[in-house]
Amino acid sequence: MTTIFTKIINREIPSHIIYEDKNHLAFLDISPFEKGHTLVIPKKEYKTIFEIPEDEFLELMKVVKKVAEHVEKTLNCGINIWQNNKEISGQEVPHIHFHVVPRLS
Numbered sequence: 631m632t633t634i635f636t637k638i639i640n641r642e643i644p645s646h647i648i649y650e651d652k653n654h655l656a657f658l659d660i661s662p663f664e665k666g667h668t669l670v671i672p673k674k675e676y677k678t679i680f681e682i683p684e685d686e687f688l689e690l691m692k693v694v695k696k697v698a699e700h701v702e703k704t705l706n707c708g709i710n711i712w713q714n715n716k717e718i719s720g721q722e723v724p725h726i727h728f729h730v731v732p733r734l735s
């Protein structure tokens with residue numbers, strides 16, 4: 631399912647991108663829980679952890695770690711990592727993503 635995140639990947643709508651490689655993108659959340667709140671996504675459109683193949687999930691996790699380390703170093707903060715699957719859990723955008731959330735206070 632195509633979502634707003636595919637539009638971000640394709641630069642059809644603007645975002646503040648902080649990391650990109652061939653298969654992944656990380657960009658600032660438009661409605662951050664805390665300054666620096668970043669979303670990490672695969673470029674392929676998988677809805678949840680139940681659709682993404684395991685090898686691609688593991689690659690995504692490597693990027694989550696890399697982004698979390700960058701945010702921690704930049705802001706000298708703690709980090710929460712959140713990930714919702716299905717609307718009932720709070721997932722608003724049906725394109726798998728990890729929230730990397732700085733904790734400063």
Ligand code: 5GP
Binds near residue numbers: 659661714721
């Ligand atoms: P979910 O609730 O699906 O786990 O999180 C979706 C996140 O995407 C929310 O934190 C929301 O603020 C963010 N979001 C929704 N639309 C946009 C957008 O157009 N641009 C950006 N940068 N973030 C978005």
